Amino acid sequence: MLSNLGRTALGKIDEFLYGMGFFARVLKESALFFRRRKVGFKVLVMQILFTGIDALGITAIMALSIGAAIIIIGSSLLTEFGQGKLMYSILIIVITKELGPLLTAFVIIARSGTAIATELGGMAVGHEIEAYVAVGVDPVAYIAAPRFLGVVISNMALDLYFNIFGLLGSFVVVQLVRPIAFNEYFRNLFTILQPWDILSGVGKGFVFGTIISVVSLYRGFAVERSVTEVPVAGIKAVGSSFIFCILADIAMTAAQYLR
């Protein structure tokens, strides 16, 4: 039993080190990507289109709903305690710094994380990755780097969209239910909103995008020979990305508030 435990532990350490090595290679190839974009630029554009542009609708709906809910609850509940202005602080914390980046990451995990892992898994089973190697294409440079960059750029951009829809768009929605004076809302909002709030959210988007893309790529490349491995790779990519994103979020939030 002890030897089994030891073997499992060694296997996990081996997998972790391999994953770290893979992460380092993806970072290196991504840094060099724009210097030799001749074969991977189209993949990058398609990735941004799928991850960033196609997810605009669902991101907008989520941001508008959450923003509107906070404004409605805040303006009715907090004013009863004479803390009406606290609504703006809560709105900024939730939309820009906490829930916004995390929800955006979840949308990307559900859409692009599964897509990347299963697409790569399918390519591995069909020996398409071997075919790339055979003609001299480095799979990390051509397949992984543009997808990594596409997901990271899209995640950061979606965080900005989420801020715009959550802070500004939700005001418009609220006018239909509980009108608030335009001047009052925006004066209070921009008094409390600091550039750091936006930067912190976009920074989280960078970290989450990195986690989602690297985990999904790793899981996709790990598929070896059977089509039944492909959905498993998708499930593992989603599960691992959720866990790593939540853990990273806790660490970043703790670093911000426990300074």
Place this chain on the structure above:
Amino acid sequence: MKSIPELEIRGLRSVRGGYEALRDVSLELARGETLFCMGNAGSGKSTLLKTAAGICLPAAGEVLFRGTPLSHMNKREEEMFRKASGFAFQDAALWANQSIYENLALPIRLHESGWSEAEVERAGRKAAELVGWEGNMRERPAELSLGERKLISIARALVLDPELLFMDDPTWGLDEALAAHVSGILLDLKARGRSIIVSSAASDLVSSCADTVAVLIDGFLAAHGAYSAAVAWDEGRLRAVTGRLKPRETVPEWATGLAGEWAAAIASDTTAPKDLEGGEEGQRKKRGKE
């Protein structure tokens, strides 16, 4: 002085999916030679080709292209090797999300960066014509039959007119007419002095194209030599080659092409031979002498 072989495989071991797919295989391919790797399904033929082509990493051993180990090549040398070699996959392995044209154009764009799009298209069409493909170049691989996909895979391997070719079971899954067509392509390449390694279980293809044969049984190189010698193997030699087959086991179809007496020799034998020249022990002895 002995000339440097086009490709040299030294003590290759490969582990795939937890089992040993190749066990200490050593081979040489001279320039202009056509070598056929033969053996049952799962004997390690495809793994040997992929490892020799640098697509899969070996667990041990080395592959040398014109004297330079693949594992020690710098980026430029590796690019030159990729440009000088082509690989046609058993299951075609075309890039599903790209058109036939893009499948043929990518290797050219990669290795001939100075070429205009018109030149790329010309070279792509030439490769397609070479394999007799006359379909729509804008179609996706999923729209083609297996035979057509295999033809395109061969065209992709030939698109840069490489000097070294790896062809993994090129006639597998093809009808007779297409198989004959592929055989013609192989003969043409052979006539043009290309060095070719083919994995195949089709005895017709072997008899028409092979200079040398290598027989793999359970990942071991059971025999390697000139095809002309292989067809004349005597009973002892045949037993050596099939030393890993169980007594009375049906002799595979590919093996019957090598010598007519093979089937009879195996069927009449109740004890499998253990140590004969050309078998695993023979190889070990040979290395010991060296």
